[in-house]
Amino acid sequence: MRSIRGHLLTPTSRGSWREERDAVLHVGADGRIESIGRSAGGGRHLLVPGFVDAHAHVPQHAICGVPAGRLLEWLRRLVFPREARDRGEGAERFFREALRHGTVAGAFYSSAWPESAEACRAAMERLGVRGWIGMPLMDLFTYRPDLARLPLRARTRRVIGELESVLRRDGRVRTAVTPRFALSCSDELLEAAGSFPQPVQTHISEQPDEVSAARRRGRDYLAVYERAGLVRRESIYAHGIWLTASEWTRLRRAGATVAHCPTSNLFLGSGVMDWKAAWKGHVALGTDVGAGPSLSMYDVMRASWASHLAKSGTAPSARMLLEAATVGGACAIGEPLGCLEPGRPATLQVLDRDAILAGEADSLDDLLSRIVHRGGAHAIRAVYVDGKKVKLATASGARYES
Ligand SMILES: [Zn+2]
Structure with missing residues (x-):
């Protein structure tokens, strides 16, 4: 049995936080936490x-970090040409880099080529990263030359057929049905997407210009997805900056999650999501790489804090941000992560206290705040996935240590 020692800080499944200064996690052969005991000397x-x-x-x-106008222009000038060439070559590097930043799971998009989705799935499985992979569905316009040659009906049918073949590969990494966004999909494609029982992300x-274009197709943006049966418990909606009060209420009622992506929203000048509306329901955080410039969820938490403070004079607390970055996201993707408790996977980050704190923290909230505002890859000494330590040697090299 493996033991991991340290100062434990974790949200619990009951909605509170647990702090144990001298904790030892006993990890079973299956990679789950068997019990949590006490042992002196792990405080660093x-x-x-x-x-x-x-x-x-x-x-x-x-293409992270390259500005190219606002959303629709950035997509056309930078993103679509990049994705048109992508068959998943960078997947391994992406997920290694995510692990280096303490990210162990998530909801991810490949390019619109099925090979890209399979390469992403394979990299996630190799590295032990959990969650969803989805191939963005596009038929109204497409960057794939083979599809662009087909008339719309045939293109729609081809995309649905490819989605079915990707769904057949479902395993530990789940396939998410992923309409790229309303503007890229015909109603027929959205309806077909909504007929599958798998998770949904979009x-x-x-x-605002994206919202006005979508509103030409329904009474509001969300209605276009609702009509197709895409708004449900296992669904993740990214951004949600310009949602109306009615749309927020309907998303909450459906049990859908909003992925708040503040680094991306600042980079593309998209605006600031209404966190008070979001926090009444299910909210998770996303890097939205490549509009978000890094794979660091620490950067995302800080951007959320700073952008809300600048806009409204109030900001989410460190507890809220850390919960959204861990257990909030875990609930959204339906994985038993985000709480370090007996029976759950020993999947965690080990942070060097001295890299975050100069001196002592006065309280749990003080310590959590330091983690949010001063944490990052520089402070991560180890990442464990299912009780196994991932080697985090360089930006491009992560592998399991036996
Ligand atoms: Zn996105």
């Missing part, structure tokens, strides 16, 4: 759950 290390990135695009890792209300 903070044990916190691994992060869940609820929204990121694997092929866009290669974008909503990121920028």
Whole structure:
């Protein structure tokens, strides 16, 4: 049996936080936490759950940090040409980099080529990253030359057929039905997508011109997805900056999750999501790489805090941000992560206390705040996935240590 020692800080499944200064996690052969005991001397290390990135695009890792206008222009000039070439070559590097930043699971998009989705799935399985992979569905326009040659009806049928073949590969990494966003999909494609029982992920209300285009197809943006049966418990809607009060209420009632992506929203000048509306329901955080410039969920938490404070004078607390980055995302993807408790996977980050704190923390909230505002890859000493330590040697090299 393996033991992991340190100062435990974790949300619990009851909605509270647990802090144990001298904790020892006993990990069983199946990679789950068997029990949590006490043992002196682990105080230099903070044990916190691994992060869940609820929204990121694997092929866009290669274009992170390059500005090219606002959303629709950025997609056309930078993203679509990049994704058109992508067959999943960068998947391994993406997920290694995510692990280096403490991210152990998430909801991810490949390019619109089925090979890309399979390469992402294979990399996730090899590295032990859990969650969803989805191939973005597009028929109204497409960057794939083979599909662009077909008339719309035939293109729609081809995309549905490819989705069915990707869904057949479902395993530990689940396939998410992924309409890219309303503007890229015909109603026929959205309806077909909504008929599958698998999880759903897509974008909503990121920028005003996108919202007005979507509103031409329904009474509001969400209605276009509702009509197709896509708004449900296992669904993740990215951004939600310009949602109306009615749309927020309907998303909450459906049990859908909004993935809040503040680094991306700042980079593309999209706006600031209404966190008070979001926090009444299910909310998770996403890097939205490549509009988000890094795979660091620490950067995402800080951007959320700073953008809300600047906009409204109030900001989410460190507890809220850490919960959204861990257990919030885990609930969204239906994985038993985000709480370090007996029976759950020993999937966590080990942080160097001295890299975060100069001196002492006065309280649990003080310590959590330091983690949010001063944490990052520089402070991560180890990442465990199912009780196995991932080697985090360099930006491009992560592998299991036996
Ligand atoms: Zn996105």
